[in-house]
Amino acid sequence: MVKTNNNNPKSGSQLHFQQVSFHYGQESSSIFQQLNVDICKGEFVSLLGPSGSGKSTFFRLATGLENPAGGHISINQKEEKNRLGKVGYMPQNDLLLPWRTVLENGVLPLEIKGVRKKDARKQVISHLEKFGLAGTEHKYPHELSGGMRQRVSFLRAMLSGNDILLLDEPFSALDSMTRFSMQEWLLEQWSTWQKTLIFITHDIEEALFLSDRVLLFTEPPIENKLEEVIISLSRPRDTNTRSAPEFMALKQDLLNKMTSKVQL
Amino acid sequence: MKKKKVNSWLSYTGSGIIVALLFILWETGARLYDKSYILPSPTEIFLKLWELHDILFFVHLPATLNIILIGLGISVVSGVGLAVWMNQSQVIERSFFPLIITSQTIPIIALAPIFVLWFGYSIWSKVAVTVLITFFPITVSTFDGLRSVSREYEELLKTMGASSKQIFMKVKVPSALPYFYSGMKVAVTMSVIGAAIGEWLGANAGLGYFSRRMMTQMDGAGVFAPIVLLSLLGILLFLVIKLLEKTTTTKWSDKE
Structure with missing residues (x-):
């Protein structure tokens, strides 16, 4: 299994933080100090922690919206100074452009990459059915349900063509029934497309149900490494997984770890 | 949805009755x-309109x-240009915005004779008066529209590797369009006033000029x-x- 205290990227490493330090602005206190994180190809990793614990900062660093004050970030074992456009990102609120139809929203990352309009449209249309979006191509976002909007948003992130997808609390605004089915849907998509998924959440059960590995974010500054919990539940996972005794045991374990770390 | 439409038609018949x-009464x-x-x-x-329709429709209306x-x-080109420029640079915004506001505190009608002095x-x-009146709503509303884009959208496009030109074309322009159009709606109605004021003061054609000439002849x-x-x-x-607004901003605008 993966160890986060290893400083060199492993052969299967897809996203690697090496000795990364970061703080916002000039004077503000540090969020990461010489942090090492290694995420492998095809892994499903959740970042779990309360708000303000640095999960979003981790994403901003990974996508390239921010740059580390010290250390390196590598993608596919290559240090990348400019990561914009190299990591797919699915934001918390779907952020679909309201003046664009489903089809036009899906085409956006391809448009930016300079793919020909006709080819881009073809590519989006070929995916719509698998994403449960058949027949919605000419609808506007406000005509869709919350779950559908998130699926379009996921499709858009996927079409960025990157191997790593960062998902920032994508289901937090959905009602719990929709959230459950979206989680199962996401696992199906993950096994179909063989992407590396990094998923921010503050819902312990969601993190457990989805991930291979959960990284715990606590109060910043976070030094050296993140505490991790490996989720050994067998796949494919379904509704029954949620009530399995191992699931409950892992949940208790995670809860203990979180509450001991988070000062109220 | 349907009910709302019926209601809006009812309100139109209401205003129709009042006008009638x-x-x-008049x-x-x-x-x-x-x-x-x-x-x-x-x-x-x-009847006067009918009697004078030749000269009104084919001489004075085209002039105005x-x-x-x-x-x-001129207002659209310079107003939109300035709004885009102010949006791109804070220095430009700080230097021009107060000037634009100040330009609106000057009574334009009082300025009009100066324009006649300058341009004869x-x-x-007349164009100068029109520009001075219509420039403000266009610039300010377009600028507000460009500023209304949330940072989240800009950042999302950045993570896709978009250049600032792509962000401008794909997010800022469509977001600013509804604002631009509301500025234009104010501007076109005021442009009529601007042209008429200009013509009162010095012209040899135009509807404003004609109206004033009839006044001197006591022709109500x-x-x-x-x-x-x-x-x-x-x-x-x-x-x-x-x-124009309807054809370029389509259906999404009835979201809220």
Whole structure:
């Protein structure tokens, strides 16, 4: 299994933080100090922690919206100074452009990459059915349900063509029934497309149900490494997984770890 | 949805009734007063419009429309240009925004004679007044529209590897369009006023000029007839903008 205290990227490493330090602005206190994180190809990793614990900062660093004050970030074992456009990102609120139809929203990352309009449209249309979006191509976002909007948003992130997808609390605004089915849907998509998924959440059960590995974010500054919990539940996972005794045991374990770390 | 539409039609019939009542009141009032050089009745104005239709529609209306279109054109190009420039640089915003606000505190009607002094009776004195009046709503609303784009969208496009030009074209322009159009709606109605004011002060053609000339001849209906045309022109321009807005911003705008 993966160890986060290893400083060199492993052969299967897809996203690697090496000795990364970061703080916002000039004077503000540090969020990461010489942090090492290694995420492998095809892994499903959740970042779990309360708000303000640095999960979003981790994403901003990974996508390239921010740059580390010290250390390196590598993608596919290559240090990348400019990561914009190299990591797919699915934001918390779907952020679909309201003046664009489903089809036009899906085409956006391809448009930016300079793919020909006709080819881009073809590519989006070929995916719509698998994403449960058949027949919605000419609808506007406000005509869709919350779950559908998130699926379009996921499709858009996927079409960025990157191997790593960062998902920032994508289901937090959905009602719990929709959230459950979206989680199962996401696992199906993950096994179909063989992407590396990094998923921010503050819902312990969601993190457990989805991930291979959960990284715990606590109060910043976070030094050296993140505490991790490996989720050994067998796949494919379904509704029954949620009530399995191992699931409950892992949940208790995670809860203990979180509450001991988070000062109220 | 459907119910709302019915309601809006009802409100139109409401305003229609009020307008009809006002006309009846005006007509009877004017007939009782019987001094048409001071208060002409609506029918007299309409007859005057018919009588003078040749000169009004083919000489004075085109002259005014010409001023309005040139003035609006200059305002749109320079106003949108300045808004984009201010959006891109804070230094430019800080240096120009106070000036734009100040320009609106100057009574433009008082400035109009100066323009006549500078540009004479040529078309440009009238265009200058029109530009000064219409520049403000276009610039400010476009600038607000560009500023309304949330940072989240900009960052999302950045993570896709978009250049600032792509962010501008794909997010900022579509977000700013509805704002631009609301600025344009104000601007086109004011452009009619601007052109008319310009023409009062110095012109040899145009609806504003004609109206003023009729005043010196104590022709009440002759004063009103071109004013009716000016007002219709304003409404027509407004509808053109509304149509443009509808065709370029499509269905998503009925979201809220």
